Amino acid sequence: MTLSLFLEQLLNGVQLGVMLFLMASGLTLVFGIMNFINLAHGSLYMAGAFAAAVAQQATGSFVLAIVAGVVAAALLGIVLERAILQRFYTRSHLDQVLATFAIILILNETTRMIFGPSPLRMSLPHALSGSVPILPGVPYPTYRLVVLLAGLVVAGLLYLVIMRTRMGMWVRAGASDRTTASSMGVNVPVVFSGLFGMGAALAGLAGILAAPILSVQVGMGEPVLILALVVTVLGGVGSIRGAFFAALLVGVVDTFGRVLLTPALGSMAIFVTMAIILAFRPRGMFATHG
Protein backbone atom coordinates (compact mmCIF):
# COMPACT_ATOMS: atom_id res chain seq x y z
CA MET A 1 0.00 0.00 0.00
CA THR A 2 1.47 3.32 -1.05
CA LEU A 3 1.61 6.30 1.27
CA SER A 4 -0.94 8.24 -0.76
CA LEU A 5 -3.43 5.35 -0.77
CA PHE A 6 -2.85 4.87 2.95
CA LEU A 7 -3.48 8.55 3.61
CA GLU A 8 -6.60 8.55 1.46
CA GLN A 9 -8.04 5.50 3.21
CA LEU A 10 -7.11 6.89 6.61
CA LEU A 11 -9.13 10.02 5.82
CA ASN A 12 -12.01 7.86 4.58
CA GLY A 13 -11.86 5.89 7.82
CA VAL A 14 -11.85 8.99 10.02
CA GLN A 15 -14.72 10.40 7.96
CA LEU A 16 -16.77 7.20 8.49
CA GLY A 17 -15.78 7.43 12.14
CA VAL A 18 -17.17 10.95 12.66
CA MET A 19 -20.40 9.95 10.90
CA LEU A 20 -20.73 6.94 13.19
CA PHE A 21 -20.09 9.20 16.14
CA LEU A 22 -23.04 11.39 15.10
CA MET A 23 -25.21 8.24 15.09
CA ALA A 24 -23.80 6.71 18.25
CA SER A 25 -23.81 9.85 20.43
CA GLY A 26 -27.61 9.94 20.55
CA LEU A 27 -27.83 6.20 20.97
CA THR A 28 -25.36 6.00 23.84
CA LEU A 29 -26.84 8.93 25.81
CA VAL A 30 -30.41 7.69 25.35
CA PHE A 31 -29.34 4.28 26.48
CA GLY A 32 -27.18 5.62 29.31
CA ILE A 33 -29.97 7.69 30.82
CA MET A 34 -33.18 5.78 30.19
CA ASN A 35 -31.72 2.29 29.85
CA PHE A 36 -33.65 2.23 26.61
CA ILE A 37 -32.47 0.28 23.58
CA ASN A 38 -33.61 1.99 20.39
CA LEU A 39 -33.22 -0.16 17.27
CA ALA A 40 -35.20 2.46 15.30
CA HIS A 41 -32.36 4.99 15.53
CA GLY A 42 -31.37 4.03 11.98
CA SER A 43 -34.81 5.11 10.76
CA LEU A 44 -34.01 8.67 11.87
CA TYR A 45 -30.84 8.51 9.77
CA MET A 46 -32.96 7.43 6.81
CA ALA A 47 -35.60 10.12 7.50
CA GLY A 48 -32.95 12.85 7.46
CA ALA A 49 -31.55 11.67 4.14
CA PHE A 50 -34.97 11.40 2.46
CA ALA A 51 -36.18 14.77 3.73
CA ALA A 52 -32.97 16.42 2.52
CA ALA A 53 -33.15 14.79 -0.92
CA VAL A 54 -36.76 15.92 -1.34
CA ALA A 55 -35.98 19.45 -0.14
CA GLN A 56 -33.07 19.66 -2.57
CA GLN A 57 -35.25 18.56 -5.46
CA ALA A 58 -37.84 21.19 -4.50
CA THR A 59 -35.55 24.13 -3.82
CA GLY A 60 -32.26 23.26 -5.51
CA SER A 61 -30.42 24.44 -2.42
CA PHE A 62 -27.99 22.19 -0.57
CA VAL A 63 -28.06 24.32 2.57
CA LEU A 64 -31.87 24.29 2.75
CA ALA A 65 -31.74 20.53 2.21
CA ILE A 66 -29.53 20.10 5.27
CA VAL A 67 -31.80 22.30 7.38
CA ALA A 68 -34.93 20.44 6.22
CA GLY A 69 -33.34 17.04 6.87
CA VAL A 70 -32.17 17.90 10.38
CA VAL A 71 -35.53 19.44 11.32
CA ALA A 72 -37.47 16.48 9.90
CA ALA A 73 -35.34 13.93 11.77
CA ALA A 74 -35.59 15.87 15.03
CA LEU A 75 -39.37 16.24 14.70
CA LEU A 76 -39.82 12.57 13.88
CA GLY A 77 -37.65 11.66 16.85
CA ILE A 78 -39.62 13.84 19.27
CA VAL A 79 -42.98 12.59 17.96
CA LEU A 80 -41.87 8.97 18.25
CA GLU A 81 -40.58 9.55 21.75
CA ARG A 82 -43.69 11.36 23.01
CA ALA A 83 -46.23 9.11 21.27
CA ILE A 84 -44.72 5.63 21.67
CA LEU A 85 -41.22 5.18 23.01
CA GLN A 86 -41.69 6.87 26.39
CA ARG A 87 -44.24 4.18 27.26
CA PHE A 88 -41.46 1.64 27.08
CA TYR A 89 -38.89 3.16 29.45
CA THR A 90 -40.11 1.07 32.34
CA ARG A 91 -40.71 -2.03 30.23
CA SER A 92 -38.30 -4.91 29.73
CA HIS A 93 -35.58 -4.77 27.10
CA LEU A 94 -37.46 -7.47 25.20
CA ASP A 95 -40.49 -5.18 24.84
CA GLN A 96 -38.22 -2.33 23.75
CA VAL A 97 -36.65 -4.55 21.09
CA LEU A 98 -40.07 -5.68 19.83
CA ALA A 99 -41.53 -2.16 19.75
CA THR A 100 -38.58 -0.54 18.00
CA PHE A 101 -38.32 -3.48 15.59
CA ALA A 102 -41.98 -2.91 14.70
CA ILE A 103 -41.27 0.81 14.23
CA ILE A 104 -38.48 -0.05 11.76
CA LEU A 105 -40.93 -2.13 9.71
CA ILE A 106 -43.53 0.64 9.80
CA LEU A 107 -41.17 3.48 8.88
CA ASN A 108 -39.34 1.52 6.17
CA GLU A 109 -42.61 0.47 4.55
CA THR A 110 -44.14 3.94 4.81
CA THR A 111 -41.05 5.40 3.14
CA ARG A 112 -41.27 2.78 0.39
CA MET A 113 -44.95 3.61 -0.12
CA ILE A 114 -44.23 7.32 -0.51
CA PHE A 115 -41.02 7.24 -2.54
CA GLY A 116 -41.19 3.91 -4.34
CA PRO A 117 -38.48 1.26 -4.50
CA SER A 118 -35.84 3.12 -6.52
CA PRO A 119 -33.24 5.15 -4.61
CA LEU A 120 -33.17 8.95 -4.63
CA ARG A 121 -30.03 10.88 -5.53
CA MET A 122 -28.65 13.90 -3.83
CA SER A 123 -26.31 16.06 -5.87
CA LEU A 124 -23.49 18.21 -4.59
CA PRO A 125 -23.23 21.97 -5.05
CA HIS A 126 -20.62 22.93 -7.60
CA ALA A 127 -18.16 24.24 -5.03
CA LEU A 128 -17.98 20.88 -3.23
CA SER A 129 -17.99 18.49 -6.18
CA GLY A 130 -14.31 18.74 -7.10
CA SER A 131 -11.25 17.55 -5.26
CA VAL A 132 -8.36 19.17 -3.44
CA PRO A 133 -4.75 17.94 -3.15
CA ILE A 134 -3.97 16.62 0.34
CA LEU A 135 -0.35 15.97 -0.69
CA PRO A 136 1.30 17.21 -3.87
CA GLY A 137 -0.25 15.09 -6.60
CA VAL A 138 -2.73 13.31 -4.30
CA PRO A 139 -6.26 14.61 -4.84
CA TYR A 140 -9.04 13.95 -2.33
CA PRO A 141 -12.76 14.70 -2.85
CA THR A 142 -13.59 18.12 -1.41
CA TYR A 143 -16.97 16.96 -0.13
CA ARG A 144 -15.52 14.12 1.93
CA LEU A 145 -13.06 16.53 3.49
CA VAL A 146 -15.89 18.96 4.32
CA VAL A 147 -17.94 16.12 5.85
CA LEU A 148 -14.97 15.12 7.97
CA LEU A 149 -14.43 18.67 9.22
CA ALA A 150 -18.16 19.30 9.77
CA GLY A 151 -18.39 16.05 11.74
CA LEU A 152 -15.42 17.03 13.89
CA VAL A 153 -16.91 20.47 14.55
CA VAL A 154 -20.28 18.98 15.55
CA ALA A 155 -18.54 16.41 17.75
CA GLY A 156 -16.56 19.23 19.39
CA LEU A 157 -19.71 21.30 19.98
CA LEU A 158 -21.52 18.31 21.42
CA TYR A 159 -18.60 17.66 23.75
CA LEU A 160 -18.70 21.31 24.93
CA VAL A 161 -22.48 21.18 25.47
CA ILE A 162 -22.27 17.95 27.45
CA MET A 163 -19.19 18.87 29.46
CA ARG A 164 -19.48 22.64 29.94
CA THR A 165 -23.17 23.63 30.10
CA ARG A 166 -25.81 23.23 32.77
CA MET A 167 -27.99 21.12 30.51
CA GLY A 168 -25.00 18.93 29.74
CA MET A 169 -24.45 18.52 33.45
CA TRP A 170 -28.06 17.34 33.86
CA VAL A 171 -27.53 14.86 31.06
CA ARG A 172 -24.35 13.49 32.62
CA ALA A 173 -25.99 13.36 36.04
CA GLY A 174 -28.92 11.48 34.56
CA ALA A 175 -26.61 9.09 32.75
CA SER A 176 -24.54 8.18 35.78
CA ASP A 177 -27.40 7.88 38.28
CA ARG A 178 -30.90 8.66 37.16
CA THR A 179 -32.63 8.23 40.52
CA THR A 180 -30.24 10.47 42.43
CA ALA A 181 -30.26 13.07 39.65
CA SER A 182 -34.04 13.31 39.69
CA SER A 183 -34.16 13.52 43.49
CA MET A 184 -31.64 16.38 43.27
CA GLY A 185 -34.11 18.32 41.13
CA VAL A 186 -33.20 17.37 37.58
CA ASN A 187 -36.36 17.04 35.51
CA VAL A 188 -35.22 13.83 33.83
CA PRO A 189 -38.23 13.33 31.47
CA VAL A 190 -37.90 16.86 30.01
CA VAL A 191 -34.13 16.61 29.71
CA PHE A 192 -34.65 13.29 28.07
CA SER A 193 -37.14 14.49 25.45
CA GLY A 194 -34.73 17.27 24.50
CA LEU A 195 -31.87 14.82 24.40
CA PHE A 196 -33.84 12.41 22.24
CA GLY A 197 -34.65 15.21 19.79
CA MET A 198 -30.98 16.17 19.68
CA GLY A 199 -29.88 12.57 19.11
CA ALA A 200 -32.45 12.30 16.32
CA ALA A 201 -31.17 15.52 14.73
CA LEU A 202 -27.58 14.20 14.81
CA ALA A 203 -28.65 10.87 13.31
CA GLY A 204 -30.52 12.82 10.62
CA LEU A 205 -27.44 14.94 9.96
CA ALA A 206 -25.33 11.81 9.55
CA GLY A 207 -27.86 10.51 7.03
CA ILE A 208 -27.84 13.79 5.08
CA LEU A 209 -24.05 14.00 4.95
CA ALA A 210 -23.86 10.39 3.75
CA ALA A 211 -26.60 10.90 1.13
CA PRO A 212 -24.44 12.37 -1.69
CA ILE A 213 -21.83 9.59 -1.21
CA LEU A 214 -24.22 6.65 -0.88
CA SER A 215 -27.71 6.53 -2.34
CA VAL A 216 -30.85 7.46 -0.47
CA GLN A 217 -32.88 4.28 -0.13
CA VAL A 218 -35.15 2.32 2.19
CA GLY A 219 -33.19 0.24 4.71
CA MET A 220 -30.08 2.46 4.48
CA GLY A 221 -30.21 3.05 8.23
CA GLU A 222 -29.87 -0.49 9.52
CA PRO A 223 -26.25 -1.35 8.57
CA VAL A 224 -25.20 2.00 10.05
CA LEU A 225 -27.32 1.33 13.14
CA ILE A 226 -25.50 -1.96 13.73
CA LEU A 227 -22.09 -0.27 13.41
CA ALA A 228 -23.31 2.47 15.77
CA LEU A 229 -24.37 -0.19 18.28
CA VAL A 230 -20.87 -1.68 18.06
CA VAL A 231 -19.49 1.82 18.72
CA THR A 232 -21.83 2.22 21.70
CA VAL A 233 -20.82 -1.11 23.22
CA LEU A 234 -17.10 -0.60 22.61
CA GLY A 235 -17.12 2.97 23.90
CA GLY A 236 -18.93 2.03 27.07
CA VAL A 237 -22.64 2.80 27.25
CA GLY A 238 -23.35 6.40 28.27
CA SER A 239 -19.85 7.69 27.55
CA ILE A 240 -19.56 10.42 24.90
CA ARG A 241 -15.77 10.35 25.01
CA GLY A 242 -15.78 6.57 24.66
CA ALA A 243 -18.19 6.80 21.74
CA PHE A 244 -15.87 9.24 19.96
CA PHE A 245 -12.76 7.07 20.20
CA ALA A 246 -14.69 3.88 19.48
CA ALA A 247 -16.28 5.52 16.42
CA LEU A 248 -12.87 6.47 15.01
CA LEU A 249 -11.57 2.95 15.68
CA VAL A 250 -14.60 1.34 14.01
CA GLY A 251 -14.43 3.74 11.04
CA VAL A 252 -10.73 3.13 10.41
CA VAL A 253 -10.83 -0.65 10.93
CA ASP A 254 -13.91 -1.01 8.72
CA THR A 255 -12.41 1.11 5.92
CA PHE A 256 -9.04 -0.65 5.91
CA GLY A 257 -10.71 -4.04 6.26
CA ARG A 258 -12.65 -3.46 3.06
CA VAL A 259 -9.56 -2.21 1.19
CA LEU A 260 -7.14 -4.90 2.34
CA LEU A 261 -9.53 -7.87 2.20
CA THR A 262 -12.50 -8.60 -0.04
CA PRO A 263 -15.49 -6.33 0.80
CA ALA A 264 -17.44 -9.13 2.51
CA LEU A 265 -14.49 -10.41 4.55
CA GLY A 266 -13.50 -6.82 5.29
CA SER A 267 -16.98 -6.18 6.70
CA MET A 268 -16.31 -8.95 9.22
CA ALA A 269 -13.12 -7.25 10.45
CA ILE A 270 -14.90 -4.79 12.70
CA PHE A 271 -16.93 -7.50 14.42
CA VAL A 272 -13.83 -9.61 15.01
CA THR A 273 -12.17 -6.53 16.52
CA MET A 274 -15.25 -6.04 18.71
CA ALA A 275 -15.12 -9.65 19.91
CA ILE A 276 -11.43 -9.35 20.82
CA ILE A 277 -11.90 -6.07 22.73
CA LEU A 278 -14.99 -7.35 24.57
CA ALA A 279 -13.19 -10.55 25.55
CA PHE A 280 -10.85 -8.34 27.61
CA ARG A 281 -13.10 -5.36 28.43
CA PRO A 282 -16.70 -6.67 28.60
CA ARG A 283 -18.00 -3.23 29.65
CA GLY A 284 -16.32 -1.35 26.81
CA MET A 285 -13.28 0.87 26.78
CA PHE A 286 -14.73 3.81 28.75
CA ALA A 287 -17.46 2.31 30.93
CA THR A 288 -19.44 4.81 33.00
CA HIS A 289 -21.58 2.23 34.76
CA GLY A 290 -20.32 -0.28 37.28
Added chain:
Amino acid sequence: MADGASRPIRAALWPALVLIALLALAPALSIWLDDPFTVKIATRIVIFAIGAVALDLTLGYAGLVSLCQAAFFGVGGYVVGILAWHQANSEAVLAGWMGSSELALTLPLAFLVAGLFAAAVGAVSLRTGGPYFIMITLAFNQMLYYGAVALQKYGGDDGLQIINPLTLFGYDISNRYKFFYLALTMLLATVLLIDRLARSRFGVVLRAAAVNETRAIAVGVAPWPYRLVAFAITGALAGLAGALLAASQQFISPADMAWDRSGDFVVMTALGGVATVWGPIIGAAAFIFTELSLSSYMQHWQLPFGLIILAIVLLLRGGLAQLVDLARGAKKGGEAVHD
Protein backbone atom coordinates in the same frame (compact mmCIF):
# COMPACT_ATOMS: atom_id res chain seq x y z
CA MET B 1 -43.84 -9.28 27.95
CA ALA B 2 -40.76 -10.07 29.62
CA ASP B 3 -41.25 -12.11 32.20
CA GLY B 4 -40.87 -15.60 31.23
CA ALA B 5 -38.76 -16.36 34.19
CA SER B 6 -41.40 -15.56 36.76
CA ARG B 7 -44.04 -17.63 35.00
CA PRO B 8 -44.52 -20.73 37.15
CA ILE B 9 -43.55 -24.08 35.71
CA ARG B 10 -47.19 -24.83 35.21
CA ALA B 11 -46.64 -24.18 31.52
CA ALA B 12 -47.93 -27.53 30.42
CA LEU B 13 -46.55 -29.77 27.71
CA TRP B 14 -49.89 -31.02 26.39
CA PRO B 15 -50.93 -27.89 24.44
CA ALA B 16 -47.71 -28.24 22.44
CA LEU B 17 -48.49 -31.89 21.72
CA VAL B 18 -52.02 -30.96 20.64
CA LEU B 19 -50.60 -28.33 18.29
CA ILE B 20 -48.20 -30.88 16.79
CA ALA B 21 -51.05 -33.37 16.37
CA LEU B 22 -53.07 -30.68 14.58
CA LEU B 23 -50.12 -29.85 12.35
CA ALA B 24 -49.84 -33.57 11.52
CA LEU B 25 -53.20 -33.26 9.73
CA ALA B 26 -51.80 -30.72 7.25
CA PRO B 27 -50.93 -33.28 4.50
CA ALA B 28 -54.46 -34.74 4.72
CA LEU B 29 -55.90 -31.25 4.46
CA SER B 30 -53.59 -30.53 1.56
CA ILE B 31 -54.81 -33.63 -0.32
CA TRP B 32 -58.45 -32.92 0.52
CA LEU B 33 -58.16 -29.32 -0.69
CA ASP B 34 -56.10 -30.52 -3.63
CA ASP B 35 -53.74 -27.69 -2.80
CA PRO B 36 -50.04 -28.62 -2.53
CA PHE B 37 -49.35 -25.15 -1.21
CA THR B 38 -50.95 -26.04 2.15
CA VAL B 39 -48.29 -28.57 3.03
CA LYS B 40 -45.54 -26.18 1.95
CA ILE B 41 -46.85 -23.55 4.36
CA ALA B 42 -47.19 -26.15 7.11
CA THR B 43 -43.57 -27.24 6.53
CA ARG B 44 -42.43 -23.64 6.81
CA ILE B 45 -44.41 -23.18 10.04
CA VAL B 46 -42.88 -26.34 11.51
CA ILE B 47 -39.32 -25.29 10.57
CA PHE B 48 -39.65 -21.80 12.03
CA ALA B 49 -41.40 -23.23 15.10
CA ILE B 50 -38.28 -25.33 15.79
CA GLY B 51 -36.16 -22.17 15.74
CA ALA B 52 -38.67 -20.25 17.88
CA VAL B 53 -39.13 -23.00 20.51
CA ALA B 54 -35.34 -23.30 20.71
CA LEU B 55 -34.96 -19.53 21.11
CA ASP B 56 -37.37 -19.68 24.04
CA LEU B 57 -34.74 -21.52 26.10
CA THR B 58 -32.48 -18.44 25.88
CA LEU B 59 -35.17 -15.76 25.61
CA GLY B 60 -37.90 -17.03 27.89
CA TYR B 61 -36.21 -19.23 30.44
CA ALA B 62 -32.77 -17.59 30.67
CA GLY B 63 -34.21 -14.09 30.08
CA LEU B 64 -31.56 -13.19 27.48
CA VAL B 65 -32.73 -11.50 24.27
CA SER B 66 -30.62 -12.94 21.47
CA LEU B 67 -30.66 -11.30 18.04
CA CYS B 68 -28.37 -13.95 16.56
CA GLN B 69 -30.83 -16.79 15.92
CA ALA B 70 -31.02 -16.31 12.14
CA ALA B 71 -27.23 -16.54 11.85
CA PHE B 72 -27.13 -20.00 13.46
CA PHE B 73 -30.16 -20.96 11.38
CA GLY B 74 -28.15 -20.02 8.29
CA VAL B 75 -25.03 -21.84 9.49
CA GLY B 76 -27.07 -25.05 9.65
CA GLY B 77 -28.47 -24.41 6.19
CA TYR B 78 -25.01 -23.85 4.75
CA VAL B 79 -23.70 -27.09 6.31
CA VAL B 80 -26.33 -29.07 4.38
CA GLY B 81 -25.87 -26.96 1.24
CA ILE B 82 -22.07 -27.04 1.18
CA LEU B 83 -21.81 -30.78 1.82
CA ALA B 84 -24.30 -31.47 -0.96
CA TRP B 85 -22.39 -29.09 -3.27
CA HIS B 86 -19.15 -31.01 -2.69
CA GLN B 87 -20.82 -34.27 -3.52
CA ALA B 88 -22.39 -32.84 -6.67
CA ASN B 89 -19.07 -31.38 -7.80
CA SER B 90 -16.96 -34.40 -6.70
CA GLU B 91 -14.62 -32.13 -4.82
CA ALA B 92 -13.16 -33.15 -1.47
CA VAL B 93 -14.31 -31.22 1.61
CA LEU B 94 -11.36 -32.40 3.64
CA ALA B 95 -9.07 -35.44 3.69
CA GLY B 96 -10.62 -36.99 0.62
CA TRP B 97 -14.22 -36.89 1.93
CA MET B 98 -16.48 -35.94 -0.96
CA GLY B 99 -19.33 -34.41 1.05
CA SER B 100 -22.76 -35.91 1.36
CA SER B 101 -26.42 -35.42 0.53
CA GLU B 102 -27.49 -37.92 3.20
CA LEU B 103 -29.59 -36.03 5.75
CA ALA B 104 -29.07 -38.72 8.40
CA LEU B 105 -25.48 -37.47 8.40
CA THR B 106 -25.77 -33.80 7.45
CA LEU B 107 -28.64 -32.87 9.82
CA PRO B 108 -26.69 -33.93 12.95
CA LEU B 109 -23.63 -32.19 11.53
CA ALA B 110 -25.63 -28.99 11.00
CA PHE B 111 -26.83 -29.26 14.61
CA LEU B 112 -23.27 -29.73 15.82
CA VAL B 113 -21.61 -27.01 13.75
CA ALA B 114 -24.30 -24.42 14.58
CA GLY B 115 -23.94 -25.40 18.24
CA LEU B 116 -20.18 -24.78 18.09
CA PHE B 117 -20.71 -21.38 16.46
CA ALA B 118 -23.25 -20.52 19.16
CA ALA B 119 -20.85 -21.63 21.90
CA ALA B 120 -18.15 -19.34 20.47
CA VAL B 121 -20.53 -16.37 20.12
CA GLY B 122 -21.99 -17.08 23.57
CA ALA B 123 -18.56 -17.26 25.20
CA VAL B 124 -17.93 -13.61 24.27
CA SER B 125 -21.42 -12.13 24.49
CA LEU B 126 -22.41 -13.79 27.79
CA ARG B 127 -19.55 -12.01 29.52
CA THR B 128 -21.85 -9.02 29.38
CA GLY B 129 -25.46 -8.81 30.46
CA GLY B 130 -28.92 -7.65 29.45
CA PRO B 131 -28.88 -4.84 26.90
CA TYR B 132 -25.20 -5.32 26.00
CA PHE B 133 -26.02 -8.91 25.16
CA ILE B 134 -28.74 -7.76 22.73
CA MET B 135 -26.41 -5.38 20.88
CA ILE B 136 -23.49 -7.82 20.76
CA THR B 137 -25.56 -10.75 19.49
CA LEU B 138 -26.94 -8.41 16.81
CA ALA B 139 -23.37 -7.52 15.82
CA PHE B 140 -22.37 -11.20 15.64
CA ASN B 141 -25.41 -11.90 13.50
CA GLN B 142 -24.20 -9.26 11.07
CA MET B 143 -20.69 -10.73 11.15
CA LEU B 144 -21.88 -14.23 10.25
CA TYR B 145 -24.10 -12.73 7.57
CA TYR B 146 -21.07 -11.10 5.92
CA GLY B 147 -19.24 -14.39 6.42
CA ALA B 148 -21.89 -16.11 4.27
CA VAL B 149 -21.66 -13.34 1.65
CA ALA B 150 -17.90 -13.91 1.57
CA LEU B 151 -18.37 -17.58 0.59
CA GLN B 152 -17.79 -16.77 -3.10
CA LYS B 153 -17.21 -20.40 -3.96
CA TYR B 154 -20.67 -21.29 -2.64
CA GLY B 155 -22.58 -18.53 -4.42
CA GLY B 156 -21.74 -15.55 -2.21
CA ASP B 157 -24.53 -13.01 -2.21
CA ASP B 158 -26.66 -15.07 -4.63
CA GLY B 159 -26.96 -18.05 -2.32
CA LEU B 160 -26.35 -21.73 -2.84
CA GLN B 161 -28.60 -23.99 -4.88
CA ILE B 162 -28.73 -27.69 -3.89
CA ILE B 163 -28.82 -29.56 -7.22
CA ASN B 164 -28.51 -33.19 -6.13
CA PRO B 165 -31.48 -35.01 -4.53
CA LEU B 166 -31.25 -35.31 -0.75
CA THR B 167 -31.77 -38.67 0.92
CA LEU B 168 -32.63 -39.93 4.39
CA PHE B 169 -31.10 -43.34 5.17
CA GLY B 170 -30.76 -43.82 1.44
CA TYR B 171 -34.42 -43.06 0.65
CA ASP B 172 -35.34 -40.11 -1.53
CA ILE B 173 -36.93 -37.43 0.64
CA SER B 174 -37.99 -35.00 -2.08
CA ASN B 175 -41.68 -36.00 -1.65
CA ARG B 176 -43.10 -33.04 0.24
CA TYR B 177 -45.35 -35.13 2.48
CA LYS B 178 -42.47 -37.33 3.63
CA PHE B 179 -40.37 -34.26 4.19
CA PHE B 180 -43.12 -32.61 6.20
CA TYR B 181 -43.25 -35.55 8.62
CA LEU B 182 -39.46 -35.50 8.93
CA ALA B 183 -39.63 -31.82 9.95
CA LEU B 184 -42.57 -32.47 12.28
CA THR B 185 -40.63 -35.26 14.01
CA MET B 186 -37.79 -32.80 14.58
CA LEU B 187 -40.25 -30.29 16.06
CA LEU B 188 -41.60 -32.97 18.39
CA ALA B 189 -38.05 -33.85 19.48
CA THR B 190 -37.27 -30.15 20.04
CA VAL B 191 -40.41 -29.63 22.12
CA LEU B 192 -39.70 -32.68 24.27
CA LEU B 193 -36.07 -31.63 24.78
CA ILE B 194 -36.88 -28.01 25.72
CA ASP B 195 -39.71 -29.13 28.04
CA ARG B 196 -37.42 -31.65 29.73
CA LEU B 197 -34.66 -29.03 30.14
CA ALA B 198 -37.10 -26.43 31.47
CA ARG B 199 -38.32 -28.77 34.20
CA SER B 200 -34.88 -29.99 35.19
CA ARG B 201 -32.50 -28.42 37.71
CA PHE B 202 -30.80 -26.83 34.69
CA GLY B 203 -34.01 -24.97 33.81
CA VAL B 204 -34.60 -23.89 37.40
CA VAL B 205 -31.09 -22.39 37.57
CA LEU B 206 -31.67 -20.52 34.30
CA ARG B 207 -34.92 -19.03 35.59
CA ALA B 208 -33.48 -18.22 38.99
CA ALA B 209 -30.55 -16.36 37.42
CA ALA B 210 -32.92 -14.50 35.12
CA VAL B 211 -35.11 -13.34 38.01
CA ASN B 212 -32.28 -12.40 40.35
CA GLU B 213 -28.72 -13.07 39.36
CA THR B 214 -27.23 -11.82 42.62
CA ARG B 215 -29.32 -14.21 44.69
CA ALA B 216 -28.53 -17.10 42.38
CA ILE B 217 -24.83 -16.45 42.89
CA ALA B 218 -25.36 -16.02 46.64
CA VAL B 219 -26.83 -19.50 46.95
CA GLY B 220 -23.80 -20.86 45.18
CA VAL B 221 -24.75 -21.17 41.52
CA ALA B 222 -22.63 -19.48 38.88
CA PRO B 223 -25.06 -18.78 36.01
CA TRP B 224 -22.44 -18.40 33.27
CA PRO B 225 -21.90 -22.08 32.33
CA TYR B 226 -25.66 -22.74 32.42
CA ARG B 227 -26.34 -19.78 30.14
CA LEU B 228 -23.58 -20.83 27.77
CA VAL B 229 -25.00 -24.35 27.47
CA ALA B 230 -28.51 -22.96 26.97
CA PHE B 231 -27.27 -20.57 24.27
CA ALA B 232 -25.37 -23.36 22.51
CA ILE B 233 -28.44 -25.65 22.53
CA THR B 234 -30.58 -22.79 21.21
CA GLY B 235 -28.07 -22.20 18.41
CA ALA B 236 -27.70 -25.90 17.60
CA LEU B 237 -31.46 -26.34 17.24
CA ALA B 238 -31.61 -23.21 15.09
CA GLY B 239 -28.98 -24.86 12.90
CA LEU B 240 -31.16 -27.96 12.65
CA ALA B 241 -34.12 -25.80 11.60
CA GLY B 242 -32.00 -23.96 9.04
CA ALA B 243 -30.76 -27.28 7.67
CA LEU B 244 -34.38 -28.38 7.21
CA LEU B 245 -35.20 -25.11 5.45
CA ALA B 246 -32.25 -25.51 3.09
CA ALA B 247 -33.30 -29.09 2.37
CA SER B 248 -36.98 -28.20 1.86
CA GLN B 249 -36.34 -25.38 -0.61
CA GLN B 250 -33.09 -26.87 -2.03
CA PHE B 251 -31.58 -23.44 -1.48
CA ILE B 252 -29.91 -21.34 1.19
CA SER B 253 -28.69 -17.76 0.94
CA PRO B 254 -27.27 -14.99 3.14
CA ALA B 255 -30.74 -13.38 3.06
CA ASP B 256 -31.90 -16.20 5.37
CA MET B 257 -29.33 -14.95 7.91
CA ALA B 258 -30.08 -11.21 7.72
CA TRP B 259 -30.43 -9.47 11.06
CA ASP B 260 -34.13 -8.74 10.58
CA ARG B 261 -34.75 -12.48 10.32
CA SER B 262 -33.34 -12.71 13.85
CA GLY B 263 -35.84 -10.04 14.80
CA ASP B 264 -38.57 -12.18 13.23
CA PHE B 265 -37.57 -15.09 15.48
CA VAL B 266 -37.76 -12.88 18.57
CA VAL B 267 -41.20 -11.67 17.45
CA MET B 268 -42.44 -15.27 16.94
CA THR B 269 -41.17 -16.43 20.31
CA ALA B 270 -42.23 -13.40 22.30
CA LEU B 271 -45.60 -12.77 20.69
CA GLY B 272 -46.59 -16.38 21.20
CA GLY B 273 -45.71 -16.12 24.87
CA VAL B 274 -42.32 -16.78 26.37
CA ALA B 275 -41.44 -19.61 28.75
CA THR B 276 -44.03 -21.98 27.38
CA VAL B 277 -43.18 -24.62 24.80
CA TRP B 278 -46.42 -24.05 22.94
CA GLY B 279 -46.33 -20.24 22.78
CA PRO B 280 -43.53 -20.12 20.18
CA ILE B 281 -45.35 -22.70 18.01
CA ILE B 282 -48.44 -20.48 17.99
CA GLY B 283 -46.18 -17.48 17.43
CA ALA B 284 -44.47 -19.09 14.42
CA ALA B 285 -47.80 -20.18 12.93
CA ALA B 286 -49.39 -16.76 13.49
CA PHE B 287 -46.32 -15.00 12.10
CA ILE B 288 -46.14 -17.02 8.89
CA PHE B 289 -49.91 -16.93 8.42
CA THR B 290 -50.08 -13.15 8.87
CA GLU B 291 -47.06 -12.61 6.63
CA LEU B 292 -48.56 -14.81 3.93
CA SER B 293 -52.10 -13.46 4.03
CA LEU B 294 -51.06 -9.80 4.22
CA SER B 295 -48.48 -10.16 1.47
CA SER B 296 -51.00 -11.79 -0.87
CA TYR B 297 -53.46 -8.91 -0.41
CA MET B 298 -51.12 -5.97 -0.60
CA GLN B 299 -47.72 -4.91 -1.69
CA HIS B 300 -46.91 -2.90 1.41
CA TRP B 301 -47.85 -5.60 3.90
CA GLN B 302 -45.02 -4.79 6.31
CA LEU B 303 -46.83 -1.63 7.38
CA PRO B 304 -49.90 -3.37 8.90
CA PHE B 305 -47.57 -6.13 10.07
CA GLY B 306 -45.49 -3.64 12.06
CA LEU B 307 -48.63 -2.02 13.45
CA ILE B 308 -49.96 -5.40 14.61
CA ILE B 309 -46.70 -6.21 16.39
CA LEU B 310 -46.64 -2.77 18.02
CA ALA B 311 -50.26 -3.11 19.15
CA ILE B 312 -49.65 -6.53 20.69
CA VAL B 313 -46.56 -5.28 22.55
CA LEU B 314 -48.46 -2.25 23.83
CA LEU B 315 -51.62 -4.08 24.86
CA LEU B 316 -50.82 -7.73 25.60
CA ARG B 317 -47.81 -7.84 27.82
CA GLY B 318 -47.71 -11.60 28.03
CA GLY B 319 -47.98 -12.23 24.30
CA LEU B 320 -50.75 -14.34 22.81
CA ALA B 321 -50.35 -16.79 25.71
CA GLN B 322 -51.72 -14.06 27.93
CA LEU B 323 -55.08 -14.42 26.22
CA VAL B 324 -55.24 -17.88 27.74
CA ASP B 325 -54.25 -16.53 31.14
CA LEU B 326 -56.93 -13.85 30.89
CA ALA B 327 -59.53 -16.38 29.85
CA ARG B 328 -58.66 -18.44 32.88
CA GLY B 329 -59.03 -15.37 35.05
CA ALA B 330 -55.42 -15.70 36.04
CA LYS B 331 -53.52 -12.82 37.56
CA LYS B 332 -53.27 -10.05 35.00
CA GLY B 333 -50.33 -10.41 32.68
CA GLY B 334 -46.92 -11.78 33.33
CA GLU B 335 -46.15 -8.58 35.21
CA ALA B 336 -42.56 -8.01 36.03
CA VAL B 337 -41.38 -9.18 39.41
CA HIS B 338 -37.73 -8.45 38.93
CA ASP B 339 -36.54 -4.92 38.61
